[in-house]
Amino acid sequence: xxxxxxxxxxxxxxxxxxxxxxxxxxxxxxxxxxxxxxxxxxxxxxxxxxxxxxxxxxxxxxxxxxxxxxxxxxxxxxxxxxxxxxxxxxxxxxxxxxxxxxxxxxxxxxxxxxxxxxxxxxxxxxxxxxxxxxxxxxxxxxxxxxxxxxxxxxxxxxxxxxxxxxxxxxxxxxxxxxxxxxxxxxxxxxxxxxxxxxxxxxxxxxxxxxxxxxxxxxxxxxxxxxxxxxxxxxxxxxxxxxxxxxxxxxxxxxxxxxxxxxxxxxxxxxxxxxxxxxxxxxxxxxxxxxxxxxxxxxxxxxxxxxxxxxxxxxxxxxxxxxxxxxxxxxxxxxxxxxxxxxxxxxxxxxxxxxxxxxxxxxxxxxxxxxxxxxxxxxxxxxxxxxxxxxxxxxxxxxxxxxxxxxxxxxxxxxxxxxxxxxxxxxxxxxxxxxxxxxxxxxxxxxxxxxxxxxxxxxxxxxxxxxxxxxxxxxxxxxxxxxxxxxxxxxxxxxxxxxxxx
Ligand code: CS2
Numbered sequence: 001x002x003x004x005x006x007x008x009x010x011x012x013x014x015x016x017x018x019x020x021x022x023x024x025x026x027x028x029x030x031x032x033x034x035x036x037x038x039x040x041x042x043x044x045x046x047x048x049x050x051x052x053x054x055x056x057x058x059x060x061x062x063x064x065x066x067x068x069x070x071x072x073x074x075x076x077x078x079x080x081x082x083x084x085x086x087x088x089x090x091x092x093x094x095x096x097x098x099x100x101x102x103x104x105x106x107x108x109x110x111x112x113x114x115x116x117x118x119x120x121x122x123x124x125x126x127x128x129x130x131x132x133x134x135x136x137x138x139x140x141x142x143x144x145x146x147x148x149x150x151x152x153x154x155x156x157x158x159x160x161x162x163x164x165x166x167x168x169x170x171x172x173x174x175x176x177x178x179x180x181x182x183x184x185x186x187x188x189x190x191x192x193x194x195x196x197x198x199x200x201x202x203x204x205x206x207x208x209x210x211x212x213x214x215x216x217x218x219x220x221x222x223x224x225x226x227x228x229x230x231x232x233x234x235x236x237x238x239x240x241x242x243x244x245x246x247x248x249x250x251x252x253x254x255x256x257x258x259x260x261x262x263x264x265x266x267x268x269x270x271x272x273x274x275x276x277x278x279x280x281x282x283x284x285x286x287x288x289x290x291x292x293x294x295x296x297x298x299x300x301x302x303x304x305x306x307x308x309x310x311x312x313x314x315x316x317x318x319x320x321x322x323x324x325x326x327x328x329x330x331x332x333x334x335x336x337x338x339x340x341x342x343x344x345x346x347x348x349x350x351x352x353x354x355x356x357x358x359x360x361x362x363x364x365x366x367x368x369x370x371x372x373x374x375x376x377x378x379x380x381x382x383x384x385x386x387x388x389x390x391x392x393x394x395x396x397x398x399x400x401x402x403x404x405x406x407x408x409x410x411x412x413x414x415x416x417x418x419x420x421x422x423x424x425x426x427x428x429x430x431x432x433x434x435x436x437x438x439x440x441x442x443x444x445x446x447x448x449x450x451x452x453x454x455x456x457x458x459x460x461x462x463x464x465x466x467x468x469x470x471x472x473x474x475x476x477x478x479x480x481x482x483x484x485x486x487x488x489x490x491x492x493x494x495x496x497x498x499x500x501x
Contacts, residue, residue, distance in 0.1 A: 002248040004076045010244055012080070012094045019096045022047070022056040027114050027180075029161050030126035031059040031068065031101060037229035037254035039124060039185055041081055044097035045276045055271040056099040058114045060107070062127065062161060069103045071249035077101050079250030082240060084363045091256065092244060104164065108157060115168030116175070121268035123168070124183040125195065126225075127161045129377035130426045131186070132198045136380045137461045139194050141201035152205055162198045169203070169218065170210055179218040181266045185225045189293055189381040190286070192263065196220035221263035224289045226296065228315075228358065229254040230366040255364065261288045287343035290385075294336040295348070296355050298382040299328050302399060303359070304371040305406030309415060309486035315366040319359035323491040329356055330493065331399035339389035369422070375407050376427040376459050384464065391467055399493055401477035408453050408474075409481060411435065416485060430456070441482045447475045 002010075004019065026043070028035060040057055047055060059077075061069055072079065077098040083091045102111045115123055129136065133145040141162070142148060151163030158167045169179050182199065184191035199220075203211035232252055240251040260273065264281035273279045282288070300315065307318030318324050332352040342348060358364075383400050390397040411428065412435030413421045425431065431453070438449035454465040454474065464470050481489045 002075045002078050002080065002246045002250075004078070006246055007078055007094055007096075010080075010094060010246060012092050012244070018053065021053045022096070022099050023054050023119065024056040024058045024099050024114070025054055025119055026057045026122045026124060027111070027120050028057050028059040028124045028126070029062055029104075029164065030128070030131065031061045031065060031072075031098075032126055033232055033252045033254070034225075034227070034229045035059065035126045035185070036079060036095065036098075036250070037081060037252050038225055038227045038258055038260065039126070040097050041093065041095050042258065042260060042273055042276050042279060043271060044093075044095045046271050046273050047097060049275045050272060052271070055097070057097050058100040058102065058111075058120075059098045060102040060104050060111050062104045062131070062159070062164070066103050066106070068250065069101045072098070072101045075248070075250055078248075079252070080240060080244060080248050082236070082243075082251065082253040083256035084253065084361065085256045086357060086361065088361065088363045090243075090363070104159070112158075112164065112168055112171070115164065115180070116171045116177075118177055120180050122181045122183050122266065122270065123165060124185055125161055126185045128186060128374060129188055129381075130374055131161050132188075132194055133160055133162060134194060134198050135458050136377050137458050139197050141198050143205075148202070151202070155206060162195075162202045165199050166202045166206070166210075166214075169199070169214055170206070173210060173213050178268055179214065180268060181219045181221065181270070183221060183223065183262075185223055185260075187225065187293065187297055187378070189289055189385075190222055191289075192220040192222035217267065219265045219267045221265040222285045222289065223263065224259070224261040224285050224292050226259040226292055227255050227257060228364055228366055230364060231370050233365070236365075253365075255358065255361075257358065259292075261285050287341055287346075291340055291343060291346065291348070291351065293381055294340060294383075294386050295332045295352060297378065298336050298386065298400075299332055299355065299359070300371045301375065301378055301382050301407070302331055302403040303328055304368050305375070305403060305410045306486045306490055308368045308372055308421070309406055309409060309481070310490070313368055315359055315368065315371060316362045316364060318368070319356065320362075321487070323487065323493075325356065325360075327399060327490045327493040328359070329353075331403075332356075335390065335397055335399055336386050338393075338395065339386045369424070372410060373424040374426065375411065376425050376431065376456075379404075379407060380459055380461075384460065387464070387470065391470055398473070398477070401473040402481065402489055402493060404474050405450075405478040405481045405489075406486060408435070408450065408478060411453075416482075427456070427458070443475075443479055446478045446482060450475045450478050 147160035184195040260279040303318040312318040337348040411431040
């Protein structure tokens with residue numbers, strides 16, 4: 001098994017010698033595959049390049065992943081990354097930047113102690129969109145969310161990410177310590193702003209003076225994160241064991257490619273992460289985040305719902321279907337890109353081409369079900385502002401109308417053959433009830449079902465359901481999908497691209 005003793009025998013460049021000299025300065029919430037493949041890998045690379053050893057990470061899972069924590073603890077928190085390159089090569093890295101792993105439900109005291117420590121200068125997050133417990137459309141803290149309701153009643157035993165942060169900041173204020181920087185690394189538009197708003201709303205519930213202190217003293221920089229990190233499979237772990245000759249239960253397989261764009265706003269300093277290629281500090285991430293969310297993530301969700309209904313299991317298989325390839329490329333170049341303020345020096349057509357090549361990489365087993373997860377939290381920022389832009393311009397957004405039709409069919413949790421769909425979404429029960437309450441495939445049934453879905457203001461806001469053109473386009477797309485099925489419906493988009501509408 002991989003650990004401090006066996007690591008030296010691996011035929012890897014064990015980048016961090018003197019690992020026992022690493023001291024923690026970052027506490028991370030959300031020890032998932034993405035964190036291990038992105039921030040922890042980059043931080044490891046930074047410490048190897050710079051020789052600095054004072055940016056170690058204490059990484060915690062809030063919910064789930066208890067076995068992973070135990071596995072990593074048995075491995076001295078070491079794990080390997082199998083990097084898949086665009087030319088399909090595989091390279092291997094040993095990551096040593098995580099120096100402790102905690103399971104919040106069991107180790108809450110130790111986690112809060114670490115967050116309160118004066119050595120902790122950054123608390124970072126990958127808790128997914130739903131982990132902020134905010135309304136996806138408005139960003140308002142959901143006071144009726146069971147986690148938030150619990151934390152408001154039991155501030156000394158917080159369970160949510162927001163509650164943990166507020167509790168730790170309150171303790172630092174009492175101890176007259178400076179706060180830490182809260183660094184959101186989640187796929188959300190204005191992720192730092194969303195985190196700040198949630199923390200301030202929660203703090204205000206306890207003590208407006210605490211909220212004022214946080215607002216004035218704490219920083220919440222926004223970031224754009226990019227690396228495709230598929231969920232790890234037993235097959236991945238078996239391949240790593242064969243190829244490296246050691247069992248690594250924390251292994252991940254992800255793209256060699258990574259990008260991290262970070263607003264340079266840190267109250268207690270930060271690593272020079274930009275020593276590592278693919279990382280840059282900027283004043284304002286907004287142009288970059290909209291580019292990535294609308295083009296990369298917007299395409300992912302487009303392929304996820306329609307690809308699932310088209311019986312494709314992975315992103316690379318969907319993207320390699322000629323009709324999906326053409327429709328996704330058309331969506332990126334002629335729908336998403338049109339709605340963007342182009343970041344200086346960026347070529348959106350070239351970016352779209354690069355993304356299509358990344359999507360088609362057969363060595364990346366990026367499962368559709370992983371991307372399709374939590375659509376109620378993802379769609380607002382990946383698709384709907386693009387739709388709003390085209391509604392204002394009076395221009396075409398047909399791929400997104402079809403994408404929404406695919407999503408509505410997906411969350412109905414029954415496919416066109418009557419097979420159940422395992423929908424993972426915090427709003428899955430509410431969405432399935434909508435589908436079940438509006439059955440039938442006649443045009444009037446479909447129209448009623450679409451309107452019922454669009455009435456969910458937490459996703460579609462108050463404006464879109466009132467827009468007649470928007471409703472009509474989604475109804476038409478839903479009728480097309482019901483009549484032709486996903487593959488033929490997508491192919492019809494391709495027809496539209498080449499022959500105009
Ligand atoms: C994906 C993202 O699962 C999803 O929703 O769209 O995790 C995507 O792989 C990353 O944002 C790529 O940087």
